[in-house]
Amino acid sequence: MHYWQMDVFAERPLTGNGLAVFDDARGLSTATMQALTQELRQFESLFLLPGEVAGEYAARIFTVEEELPFAGHPILGAAALLHHLYEPGDSGHWRLRLSMKTVELRTRRQGQGFYAEMDQGEAEWGVRLSGEDARIYAEAFSLAADDLDVRYPACVVSTGLPYLLLPVSSAALARARQNRADLDRLLAGIGAVFVYLLDVDALEGRTWDPLGVVEDVATGSAAGPVAAYLVEHGRCVRDEPFVLNQGRFVGRPSRIDLRVGTDNRVRVGGAVQLLSRAELLVNPSLLA
Template sequence: MEYWQVDVFAERVLAGNGLAVFPDCRGLSPAAMQELTRELKQFESIFLAPLDTHNAFSARVFTVEEELPFAGHPILGAAALLHQLHGGRSDAEWLLQLPEKQVRIATRRHGKGFYAEMDQGPAEFGQVLDDAAADTFAAAFGSERDRRYPAQVVSTGLPYLLLPVTAAGLAAAKQRDSLDEALAGIGAAFVFLMDVDAREGRTWDPLGVVEDIATGSAAGPVAAWRVAQGLERPGQPFALAQGRFLGRPSRLDVCVAAAGNVLVGGEVQLLAHARLLPPLAELG
C-alpha cells in the first residue's frame, strides 16, 4: 500500500502543515488507520477509497488520538494528491465523502505544487459565552482575552470555540488544563485562540500537548465569525495566519460568499512518496 506526505497551506516544501495521504485504503480497517496515524506521527492522516464516479472518494481522517468527522488541511492535501494522480494538466474538481459531511474541492497546478480550495458550506453559529466563561477558557491557556469581541462557538463541520485574545496573549498561550468537559458543555470540540487585528490564531489537540500548524477546519468558522462581526465583507477574499510560533508559518485563504458558503484554500506541496512493506493482511 502506497502513501504520500504533503505540506498544506505551504508556499514551499517543509512549510505549512504536514499530512499523510493514503490514496487507496481499500481493505484497511479503521483500527489499522488509527495505528498507522500514530506510527507516522502527523497531526492528521487521511485515507481515501474510490467511489462510483472518477472524481469521488470516501475519506476518513484520523489524529493520533481519534477519528475526526471533518478536517481542513487533510481534505485540501488529499485533493491536491488526487490531482497529481488523476487530474492531468487542467483544473479539476473532487468530491470527498466523509462520515458526516460531503465536501467539494477545486484544484489546479500552481508553481511547483498545487492550489486547492474547498467549499465548507454555511457556518453554524452556536453559543456566545459570557465574560466569566470566556475568562475561564482564556485562563486555561494562560492568555489574556480581547474584550472587544465575543467568544463564540462556530462550526463548518467541526465546532470551535473562537476565543479572541490580545497579541501578547496569543504569543504566551499554552494549554494548561484539560478542557474536554468544559468544551462538551458548550457544544465545542476545540478552542481556537485569535489575535483579531493580526488575523492570526493558534489551537491545540484535546490534551493540549500538540499545537496544530494550520487548521483548515477552524479557518472557515473564523472567516464566518469575522464577517458576522463586520470585520470583513461578504465575497471579499482575505488570508489568515497560523503556525508562526512553531516555525512553520502558514497562509490560509478564506472567503465567505454572498450566499453564505465558506471557502477555504491554500497551496499544497508534495514532499514524499512511500510504500508500506507488510502485506495488507498483516495491517488489518
C-alpha cells in the first residue's frame, strides 16, 4: 500500500499546507486510518476509495484527533494526485464523495506540479455577533475589543464546516495567541467549530486547532466562508478572482485563490506540489 506526501496552496515545494494521501485505502479500518494519521503527524491525511463510476472516489479525512466531514486542502491535494496517477492530459475532472457532501473538482498541470479547484457550493449564514459577544472571542485570542475591525461584523459562515469569522486589525492578527482550552464549548453555543481571524484589508487570516496547540497553515474549509463573507460585505467583487494569504506566521506562506460566481457558488483553488511516494510495509490486515 502506497501513500503520497504533497504541499497544497504551495507555489513551490516546502511551502503551503502539507498532506498525506493514501491512493487506495481498501482494507483499512477507521481505527487504522486514525492511527496512521497520528503516525505520520501531518495536520491532515486523506484516504481514497474507488467509486462506482470513472472519476469518482470516496474520501475520508482525518486529523491527528478525529475524522472530519469536510476539509479543503486534503480534497485539492487528492484531486491533484488523481490527475498525476490517472489523467495523461492537461486537465481533469473529479468527484470526491465525503460523509456530508460530494465535491466537484477540476485540475490541470501547472509547471512541475498541478493546480486544483473545488466547488464548495453556496455559503450558509449563521449567527451574527454583537460587539460585546465578539469581544469575548477576541479575548480568547489574547486580544481586546479595540483590536476588532468594527467595520465588519463577526459572524458564523459555512461551506461545509462552520467558522466564526472574526475581523481584526493587521497588528492584532500578528500577535494573536489562543488562550482558552474550552473554546470548542464556547463555539458550540453559536453553532461554530472553529474561529478564523481575518485581516480584511490585507486579505490574510489565521486559525488554530480547537485546543490552540497547532496553527493551521492554509485552511481551504475556511477560505470558502471567507470568500462569501468578503463579497457579501463589498470587500471583493463577485465573479472576480482574489487571493487569501495564510501561513506567514508559521513560515509556510500559502496562496489560496478564491472566486464567488454570479450563482453564489464559491470556488477555492491553489497550486499543489507532489513531494514523495512511500510504501506501507506492514500488511494492513495486521493493523486492524
